[in-house]
Amino acid sequence: EAGVTQFPSHSVIEKGQTVTLRCDPISGHDNLYWYRRVMGKEIKFLLHFVKESKQDESGMPNNRFLAERTGGTYSTLKVQPAELEDSGVYFCASSQQGRPNYGYTFGSGTRLTVV
Amino acid sequence: DQQVKQNSPSLSVQEGRISILNCDYTNSMFDYFLWYKKYPAEGPTFLISISSIKDKNEDGRFTVFLNKSAKHLSLHIVPSQPGDSAVYFCAASDQETSQGGKLIFGQGTELSVKP
Numbered sequence: 001e002a003g004v005t006q007f008p009s010h011s012v013i014e015k016g017q018t019v020t021l022r023c024d025p026i027s028g029h030d031n032l033y034w035y036r037r038v039m040g041k042e043i044k045f046l047l048h049f050v051k052e053s054k055q056d057e058s059g060m061p062n063n064r065f066l067a068e069r070t071g072g073t074y075s076t077l078k079v080q081p082a083e084l085e086d087s088g089v090y091f092c093a094s095s096q097q098g099r100p101n102y103g104y105t106f107g108s109g110t111r112l113t114v115v
Numbered sequence: 116d117q118q119v120k121q122n123s124p125s126l127s128v129q130e131g132r133i134s135i136l137n138c139d140y141t142n143s144m145f146d147y148f149l150w151y152k153k154y155p156a157e158g159p160t161f162l163i164s165i166s167s168i169k170d171k172n173e174d175g176r177f178t179v180f181l182n183k184s185a186k187h188l189s190l191h192i193v194p195s196q197p198g199d200s201a202v203y204f205c206a207a208s209d210q211e212t213s214q215g216g217k218l219i220f221g222q223g224t225e226l227s228v229k230p
Binding site: 042097106109 | 117119149151156157158159160161164204206214215217218219220221222223
């Protein structure tokens, strides 16, 4: 099966600009997650979708971040306007309901650099 | 407040010897624990997991031990191989990932296995 795909792999934008990250989960996976790793630190949870519904968005840093998952397939994470502290690697992951204890499958991430 | 801690940022081991990676957690509500391996420019890859009803889980060269009273888990790799060189993340959740469990990650330990 195809893995979790993220676009773009790298993005360099100026402070104040807008960036949209995209994630295509594994087909059939209802759970979709966004995580972020900043400055080589721990990987932090941002939010969780079940199909098209936001189940938990407690990790979203502020209202400059907007995530959507229209139709319950791919998801986008928009940062508007971007700030310097938003730089980091954004990971998307998906998991299948009813398949216990196999963990998530992560994508390769989008490295965002805000200059 | 770091709920999952990996206090060793790096570990160097000789090929063929045992690698022991440690992880401590503070939240007694955590019931599921996972280890992920991450190569540069790739997303984390699920390695092995354990639930709180067990104290050991083994998969080939990888064994995870859980000590609930000490809130401590460890990953043993025997024998270590150069291809095991990567960053290892410990993660914990209060819910199975297939049920939408949110993962709390440690900071990671960079393992280097020398030939």
